Structure formats: structure tokens, C-alpha cells
Amino acid sequence: MSKHEQFSEKLGKSLIFIFASISLLILLSIVFFIFRDGFLAFKENGFFHFIFGHDWNVQDNTFSVLPLIVGSLVVTIGALLFSVPIGFSCAVFLAEIAPEKVRNIVKPAIDILVGIPSVVFGLLGMILLVPYIRDHYGGPGLSILAAIIVLILMILPTIIAQAEDSIRSVPSSFKNASLAMGATHLQTIWNVILPCAKSGLVSSVMLASGRAIGEAMAIYMVIGNTFTFPKSLIDPSRTLTSNIVGQIEEAAVGGTHLHALFGCGLILLFIVFILNSYSFFIKRRGCRSC
Amino acid sequence: MFKRNKILSVIVGIVAILGIASFMVPSNALTATAKTTIELWLNKPQAKVNGETRWIDDTNHSVTPISKWGRTLLPVRFISENFGLVTLWDAKESKVTVMQGGELAGTISEAGSTSVLPLAEKFALAFMKKHPKVRISYTGGGTGAGIKQSAGGTVDIGAASRDLKISEPDLMVHAIARDGVAIIVNKGIGITGLTIDQLGKIYAGQVTDWKDVGGKSGKINVYTREEGSGTRDTFQSMVLDPAGLKMSPACLAKKSNGEIQMSVQSDPNGIGYVSFGYTEGVKGLLLNGKEPTIENVKNGSYPISRRLYFLTKHNDNLLVQAFIAFCRSDEGQKIVSQEGYIQLAD
Amino acid sequence: MKKNENCDHIKLSVHHLDFFYGKKQVLRKISMDIHKHSITALMGPSGCGKSTFLRVMNRMNDLIPEARAIGTVLLDNEDIYGNNTDVVKLRQRVGMVFQQPNPLPKSIFDNMAYGLRIKGIKDKQKIAELIEKSLKKTSLWGEVKDELHKSALSLSGGQQQRLCIARAIVMEPEMILMDEPCSALDPISTTKIEELMKELVDDYTIVIVTHNMQQAQRVSDWTGFFYMGDLLEFDKTKEIFHHPKEKKTQEYIEGRWG
Ligand SMILES: Nc1ncnc2c1ncn2[C@@H]1O[C@H](COP(=O)(O)OP(=O)(O)OP(=O)(O)O)[C@@H](O)[C@H]1O
Numbered sequence: 106m107s108k109h110e111q112f113s114e115k116l117g118k119s120l121i122f123i124f125a126s127i128s129l130l131i132l133l134s135i136v137f138f139i140f141r142d143g144f145l146a147f148k149e150n151g152f153f154h155f156i157f158g159h160d161w162n163v164q165d166n167t168f169s170v171l172p173l174i175v176g177s178l179v180v181t182i183g184a185l186l187f188s189v190p191i192g193f194s195c196a197v198f199l200a201e202i203a204p205e206k207v208r209n210i211v212k213p214a215i216d217i218l219v220g221i222p223s224v225v226f227g228l229l230g231m232i233l234l235v236p237y238i239r240d241h242y243g244g245p246g247l248s249i250l251a252a253i254i255v256l257i258l259m260i261l262p263t264i265i266a267q268a269e270d271s272i273r274s275v276p277s278s279f280k281n282a283s284l285a286m287g288a289t290h291l292q293t294i295w296n297v298i299l300p301c302a303k304s305g306l307v308s309s310v311m312l313a314s315g316r317a318i319g320e321a322m323a324i325y326m327v328i329g330n331t332f333t334f335p336k337s338l339i340d341p342s343r344t345l346t347s348n349i350v351g352q353i354e355e356a357a358v359g360g361t362h363l364h365a366l367f368g369c370g371l372i373l374l375f376i377v378f379i380l381n382s383y384s385f386f387i388k389r390r391g392c393r394s395c
Numbered sequence: 396m397f398k399r400n401k402i403l404s405v406i407v408g409i410v411a412i413l414g415i416a417s418f419m420v421p422s423n424a425l426t427a428t429a430k431t432t433i434e435l436w437l438n439k440p441q442a443k444v445n446g447e448t449r450w451i452d453d454t455n456h457s458v459t460p461i462s463k464w465g466r467t468l469l470p471v472r473f474i475s476e477n478f479g480l481v482t483l484w485d486a487k488e489s490k491v492t493v494m495q496g497g498e499l500a501g502t503i504s505e506a507g508s509t510s511v512l513p514l515a516e517k518f519a520l521a522f523m524k525k526h527p528k529v530r531i532s533y534t535g536g537g538t539g540a541g542i543k544q545s546a547g548g549t550v551d552i553g554a555a556s557r558d559l560k561i562s563e564p565d566l567m568v569h570a571i572a573r574d575g576v577a578i579i580v581n582k583g584i585g586i587t588g589l590t591i592d593q594l595g596k597i598y599a600g601q602v603t604d605w606k607d608v609g610g611k612s613g614k615i616n617v618y619t620r621e622e623g624s625g626t627r628d629t630f631q632s633m634v635l636d637p638a639g640l641k642m643s644p645a646c647l648a649k650k651s652n653g654e655i656q657m658s659v660q661s662d663p664n665g666i667g668y669v670s671f672g673y674t675e676g677v678k679g680l681l682l683n684g685k686e687p688t689i690e691n692v693k694n695g696s697y698p699i700s701r702r703l704y705f706l707t708k709h710n711d712n713l714l715v716q717a718f719i720a721f722c723r724s725d726e727g728q729k730i731v732s733q734e735g736y737i738q739l740a741d
Numbered sequence: 742m743k744k745n746e747n748c749d750h751i752k753l754s755v756h757h758l759d760f761f762y763g764k765k766q767v768l769r770k771i772s773m774d775i776h777k778h779s780i781t782a783l784m785g786p787s788g789c790g791k792s793t794f795l796r797v798m799n800r801m802n803d804l805i806p807e808a809r810a811i812g813t814v815l816l817d818n819e820d821i822y823g824n825n826t827d828v829v830k831l832r833q834r835v836g837m838v839f840q841q842p843n844p845l846p847k848s849i850f851d852n853m854a855y856g857l858r859i860k861g862i863k864d865k866q867k868i869a870e871l872i873e874k875s876l877k878k879t880s881l882w883g884e885v886k887d888e889l890h891k892s893a894l895s896l897s898g899g900q901q902q903r904l905c906i907a908r909a910i911v912m913e914p915e916m917i918l919m920d921e922p923c924s925a926l927d928p929i930s931t932t933k934i935e936e937l938m939k940e941l942v943d944d945y946t947i948v949i950v951t952h953n954m955q956q957a958q959r960v961s962d963w964t965g966f967f968y969m970g971d972l973l974e975f976d977k978t979k980e981i982f983h984h985p986k987e988k989k990t991q992e993y994i995e996g997r998w999g
């Protein structure tokens with residue numbers, strides 16, 4: 106290696122190191138701030154009360170978030186319950202079954218859908234879905250059902266696009282091996298292609314659930330934002346994120362209200378952390394059997 | 396005006412005429428050609444501007460002209476602002492600057508209460524028309540945001556639709572208008588009015604069906620503002636608190652007056668409360684038999700109203716001062732009534 | 742349908758086969774008889790259509806959109822391109838080993854059991870027996886019998902290829918097609934696989950594509966020489982290598998090009 110090459114090699118490495126450190130630092134400071142103010146919420150309201158209570162009142166200065174946690178989980182799980190099977194089926198269809206021509210039209214369309222800002226879905230939900238639910242199923246229309254449908258529309262393209270990519274990236278040699286042994290196409294998809302694409306599929310679900318649980322604005326527009334537990338699909342409720350988005354601007358600086366909102370953020374962070382570790386675990390297990 | 400760190404005005408003796416002080420601008424003779432006439436009485440907190448009675452400081456009724464050293468000292472801001480002059484108070488140097496003429500230029504950013512939004516927009520338009528080199532922008536976000544951002548210095552002016560709380564930052568508070576809070580329902584709802592008592596029960600979740608308050612049967616969808624909203628605070632303290640009621644957690648919350656208006660407009664069973672400026676497309680209910688009109692707020696018979704404020708961190712930005720002075724001037728207050736809000740000084 | 746006179750010895754008979762990828766013709770008027778219990782080697786320069794021809798025999802080309810075969814291919818006197826051919830059954834009868842070892846990302850055992858389960862064999866005892874038998878045939882048993890549940894991908898290249906052959910024969914096919922099965926392997930593994938083929942030929946009919954002339958001479962009974970989509974010459978391996986009729990064949994064998 107010439108002097109010059111050595112120098113640019115070093116320079117490159119140190120630049121990468123610097124950028125990596127900066128982004129890590131930013132990440133850590135974000136986490137630090139959420140923790141700092143979030144912990145205050147736990148301290149001020151009591152750990153168990155904050156998580157398991159169900160009152161949120163600025164005047165009485167009491168805050169607790171169980172209905173929000175329930176709302177967030179119900180809406181996210183509800184959306185995943187539908188969009189994962191639908192999304193995977195679409196992905197399989199596109200990657201394995203659809204003729205090239207169909208794929209060439211549908212795939213770019215889905216990629217575009219992935220990029221649509223979620224507020225747009227929220228707006229559509231508010232204008233079309235909410236009145237529809239109100240007129241046909243009762244209640245105020247603003248409901249977890251509306252939120253779930255909005256989320257499904259929002260995350261379905263993400264799941265399809267990601268899952269399709271991961272299915273298509275399964276080496277064709279695996280597929281050939283299976284078919285040459287006399288497996289049918291469906292058997293091959295089920296027994297070889299899907300298991301091989303598992304890690305990518307899990308990623309797609311994780312990405313989608315991340316989007317779902319983290320979505321604030323679109324959900325805020327359609328879920329009704331009551332501070333109550335939903336008892337049926339047409340009941341309104343409130344999620345951790347929509348709570349933050351609804352109140353952060355009105356909360357007095359440095360007050361317990363603001364801390365409580367940070368507490369919501371902290372809980373969200375925790376849920377996302379669990380999700381990610383779980384997906385990491387699934388992927389690791391997936392690799393071992395591969 | 397310098398409420399909060401209330402220095403009862405730096406009072407500067409300008410002219411002394413025992414008993415009554417009259418001013419004209421410019422120094423024409425005491426004739427009917429005067430553009431602006433201000434009459435003040437010693438030790439009286441009210442003055443007359445062009446014959447109309449006004450509080451000298453509507454947030455502090457103990458501000459009066461006083462006599463000292465054999466001179467009559469008048470509140471300089473009241474005088475000069477009514478003459479269309481810009482008055483600046485520099486707390487650091489304890490200095491008063493009074494300015495006339497000159498061209499104003501620059502930008503002013505505002506944020507805060509959505510109840511103030513329609514008014515602030517009109518203020519801005521009128522002010523920019525007068526001073527073409529000035530640009531004013533307004534973003535909503537609610538009273539909390541207004542307080543936060545003006546205290547943090549990210550905007551020049553915060554807008555609030557409620558009084559500041561003890562825990563909130565120490566800001567200069569400038570009243571700009573009064574506002575009624577209207578109770579709105581969908582146009583299709585058969586009732587025309589409620590009592591405060593019924594309203595409280597609806598929001599507390601004790602009355603849940605329209606038929607219990609004289610309407611057709613149907614579950615009431617109750618819309619409210621988010622915690623921390625100035626309008627919600629007003630509603631709470633004027634409707635719920637007196638009856639010892641709490642707002643039900645099952646109320647559907649929205650972030651702005653506009654969203655409440657929109658929801659109620661499209662929800663056949665909806666009820667909500669909004670600033671008077673947001674009643675288009677929906678029905679404003681009689682409250683205790685009183686229509687939600689400006690007259691009824693003025694004469695005190697309509698029960699829910701509050702003051703709207705501009706908030707600033709310092710008093711040292713000439714442009715901001717001039718703008719706020721404009722809003723509080725006759726000209727500004729005319730806009731207030733045109734927009735369906737209620738003028739300050741009566 | 743033309744019947745071959747000594748059809749009892751013929752496992753598979755290709756007649757006047759044209760093959761197209763879209764508009765591009767890659768095989769022209771190919772006719773060839775594959776003899777039972779023999780090893781047939783297919784040779785020729787790269788791109789001449791050997792792999793394509795091999796895939797004709799178990800219809801793996803069906804997977805390629807726009808691929809078309811015209812002509813007759815008779816397996817035991819039945820047209821495999823006929824209307825009522827069950828492709829899945831066909832592929833169970835005609836197994837295939839690919840150029841690159843391609844074990845599935847599963848355990849060794851599951852790789853072997855995969856085809857059996859698909860065939861509908863549920864009896865665990867029987868599956869285990871069949872697997873053991875095939876692994877012994879490919880002399881892999883000794884090497885892997887204690888780690889059947891290890892991932893097949895952790896085997897060496899040669900072991901993987903032998904696993905793929907074992908996986909093909911556990912299905913008890915009638916024919917095995919091998920597309921350059923040794924090209925990714927070292928000489929020792931290659932030797933093992935060649936020996937394996939010679940053993941297997943007693944039970945199966947084998948067709949192998951190879952670029953290795955020595956290998957063709959060592960293992961095959963018949964050799965076909967392809968050139969740019971034509972089958973230039975097809976004869977007993979000895980004939981082809983010692984008395985080639987075509988000049989091109991001779992040049993190729995002598996290593997002048999290709
Ligand atoms: N899927 C396909 N689509 C279109 N053309 C193809 C396809 N596969 C192969 N071909 C073309 O068909 C011709 C024959 O290909 P084939 O793979 O059969 O050659 P081969 O004799 O096996 O070559 P090699 O010795 O390099 O493996 C080549 O020209 C190739 O470009």
C-alpha cells in the first residue's frame with residue numbers, strides 16, 4: 106500500500122467511526138431524555154399506579170395509562186391479525202404465482218403505497234370510514250375498528266413489499282431442489298420458500314408492527330381519543346401515541362402533565378424494545394434450523 | 396400591561412391640566428378637528444377615548460392618573476398607544492421609548508390557541524396592510540404550545556385562551572379580546588337549548604341520551620378538547636367545576652376548535668364546545684335560555700366567556716410591541732368585533 | 742407415434758425435439774434414445790443446450806416462462822409432454838441432481854425425508870429405513886449417521902452433492918439426471934461420485950452432463966455430442982472417443998476448443 110492509499114484508508118475509517126459515534130450519541134441522548142422525564146412520571150404517580158391505573162386528569166394531577174396501553178396493543182394486534190395473512194398471501198401471489206406482467210404493474214404500485222404519508226390514510230379514514238361505521242354499525246364512528254382499518258391500509262403495503270422481496274430473494278436452487286423431487290408448487294412454497302424467507306418475513310412483520318404501534322397522527326384522527334377501555338370494535342379508545350400527539354402541545358413545560366406524556370413515550374420505547382428482541386430471537390432460531 | 400412583573404407604569408408627566416387632561420394629535424387647537432381625544436381624571440381608572448369609556452389598564456383597575464410633585468402623571472402607554480404611537484419599555488435600563496411615524500419592517504411569528512387563530516389572522520392581515528414590509532405568521536397548537544413556544548423564544552408571540560397557571564413561565568400578558576364559548580350541536584338535532592346543569596351532566600357522562608334533554612332518542616357523542624386546552628379550561632371552570640362535576644373520560648377528544656366543529660357538523664348526535672368564531676355549519680345552543688351572542692356576553696347573561704391573550708417574553712421588540720399595540724387600539728378592537736369576538740374595554 | 746424396434750431396452754426416447762426460449766431456438770431436431778441401466782453422457786461447448794436438453798426429460802423447463810418444447814419425449818413409451826402427464830409424478834420417476842449442490846436449509850434428515858413425506862409416506866420407521874439405505878448407497882452414512890439433525894449446509898461441498906444424490910435416489914426414481922454434478926468438487930469427491938454412479942447404474946438409468954472428457958470416458962456407456970443446438974453425434978462412448986464421425990467432435994475431444 107502506498108502512503109497515499111494508507112492515508113485515505115485511515116481517513117475513511119476515521120470518518121466512518123466519527124459518523125457512527127455521532128449517530129450513536131444522538132440515539133443515546135434521545136433515550137436519555139425520554140428516560141429522564143419518563144422516570145419522573147413513574148416517580149410522581151407511583152410505578153404501579155402509572156401503569157395499571159386508569160385515570161388521566163390534569164386538574165387532579167393524576168396520570169396513569171392502562172387504557173392507553175390496552176388501546177395501543179389492541180389496535181396494533183388487530184391490524185397485524187389481518188394484514189399479516191393478507192400481506193403474506195399477496196406477497197406469495199406476486200412473487201410466485203402472478204404472471205410477470207401483473208407483477209410489473211402491481212409491485213411498483215405497492216412500493217408507491219408504502220411511501221404514502223400516514224396522515225393521508227388518517228384523513229381518508231376520517232372522511233370515509235368514520236361516517237360509514239357510524240351509520241352502519243353505530244357508535245360515534247370514531248372507533249378502534251376505524252383505527253385498525255386505517256392501520257391495515259397503512260401497513261399492508263409495507264408487509265407485502267418486504268415479504269415479496271424476501272420471498273424472491275430465496276435462492277432458486279432451493280425451489281428447484283424441491284420441485285425436482287416431485288413437490289408441487291404449493292408444497293414448495295409452504296415447505297421450502299416460506300421457511301427460507303422466514304427472517305425477511307419476520308422483519309416485515311416487525312417493521313409493520315413498529316409502524317403500527319408508533320403511528321400517532323392517523324390514529325388520532327379516527328380513534329376518538331376517549332380515555333376508556335374499548336369493549337367492542339366500534340368503541341372509541343386512545344393509544345399511547347395519540348395521547349402524546351393530542352396533548353404534548355398543551356402540556357405546561359416542566360409539569361407533571363408533560364412528564365406523564367414522556368412516561369407514555371418510555372412505555373412505547375419499552376414495547377418496541379420487546380418487539381425487537383422477540384424478532385431477533387425468532388430470526389436466530391430461524392437461522393439455526395436453516 | 397406589564398402585568399406579572401407589574402411595575403405600575405412608569406408614569407411620566409407629559410402635560411398637566413388640573414382635573415381634566417385633554418390631548419390632541421398633532422398639536423392642533425382644542426377644536427372639533429381633533430382626530431383623537433383622550434380624557435382622563437385624576438385617580439380614576441377609566442378614561443374616555445373619543446368619548447368612549449375605557450379602562451386605562453383593563454387587567455389592572457388600580458392604574459389611574461396621579462398627582463405628584465404638583466404635576467399630574469399619566470400612564471404613558473395608554474396615552475401614546477391611543478394616539479397611535481409605539482411605546483417601548485426596556486426593563487433593563489428602566490427606559491421608556493415613545494415613537495411616532497417611521498416604517499415598520501420585519502417578521503413576527505405567533506403560535507398558540509386555536510381560539511385566537513381566526514382573530515390573529517385578521518389582526519395580521521390588517522397590520523401587514525398598514526405596514527407592507529411586515530410579515531406575520533401564525534401556527535396553532537393550543538394555548539400550551541403558545542406558552543411553551545413564546546417562553547422558549549421560538550415564536551415572538553404566544554396566544555392563550557386562558558389565564559396562565561402558577562406553574563407556567565413568567566410571561567408578559569397582553570389581553571387582546573374577549574371570547575364566548577358556544578355549545579354546538581349538529582344541525583339535525585331537534586333541541587335548541589340546554590341549561591348549564593344539563594350541559595354539565597352531559598359532559599360528566601350522567602346524561603347520555605338526547606331524549607333525556609328533550610331531543611329525539613339517540614346516544615350523545617360528546618366532543619371535548621384535549622387536556623391543557625384553554626377552551627377546555629374555561630369550559631371546565633364555568634360549567635363543570637361549579638356543579639362539582641368531572642369531565643367523563645368517555646368524551647371524544649380533539650385538538651382544536653376546527654376539529655370539534657368538523658366532527659359535530661358530520662356527527663348527527665354530536666355536541667361540542669368552541670370559540671364563538673367556529674359556529675359555521677353547526678347549531679349554537681341557547682344556554683340557560685340565552686343565545687350565544689356577543690351582546691349576551693357583554694351584558695353578562697351568556698354564561699361562558701374568557702379573555703384571549705398575547706404573550707411575549709420580553710418587551711423589547713419594537714415590531715412586536717407595535718403589533719400588540721395595534722391589536723389593542725381602536726382599530727384593532729374593531730377587527731375584534733367584526734370577527735365575532737368581544738372588544739376588550741367594556 | 743413411432744415405436745423403437747428394441748423398445749424394451751430404451752428407457753427414454755426423444756424424437757424430433759425443437760426447443761425454444763421465447764423466440765430463440767436452442768435445440769434443433771434432437772432425437773436420442775436413452776438405454777435402460779446405462780449412463781449416457783452429454784457433452785458439448787458451453788451454451789450448446791445440454792442443460793436445456795436434460796431439463797426436457799423431467800420437464801423442469803416448465804418453470805421458465807416462455808419456454809416451449811415441440812416434439813415427442815417418451816418415457817417407457819409414454820409421452821411425457823402429453824396432455825394427461827402428471828408432472829409431479831414424472832419428477833418423482835425422473836430425479837435430478839444439479840450442478841451446484843443444493844441441499845435445502847434443513848437438517849440432513851429432513852432433506853432426505855422431504856421427498857418421502859411429499860410422496861405421502863408417513864411411517865417414521867419406514868422413512869428412517871429408506872434414508873439409511875440411500876445414505877449407505879452414497880457412502881455418506883458413515884460420515885453423517887451421528888449428526889443427522891445437523892444442518893445440511895454444514896456439510897462439505899462433496900458431502901452436500903452426495904447428499905443431493907442420496908436425496909434423489911431415496912425417492913426410488915427410475916432415472917437420474919445429473920447436470921455437471923462434479924464441477925464444484927475436488928478430485929477425491931469427484932472420484933467418490935463417479936464410483937457411486939457406476940454402482941447406481943445397476944438400478945437406475947443415468948444421464949449426466951459433463952465438460953470433463955475423462956469423466957465421460959470413465960463412467961459413461963453412451964455419449965452425445967451437442968453443438969449449437971444440434972446433436973452432432975450420438976453413439977457408444979468408445980466409438981465417440983476413438984472413431985468420431987464428425988470433425989467437430991474430434992476437435993472438441995482433442996481439446997482444440999471449447
Ligand atoms: N432461462 C432461459 N431463458 C432464455 N434463454 C436461456 C435460458 N436458459 C438458457 N438459455 C439459453 O439457451 C442456450 C442453451 O443453454 P443451456 O443452459 O442449455 O446450455 P449448456 O449447454 O448447459 O451450457 P453450459 O455448458 O454453460 O452449462 C444458451 O444460449 C442460453 O443462453
Ligand SMILES: [Mg+2]
Pocket residue numbers: 791792793920
Ligand atoms: Mg449447463
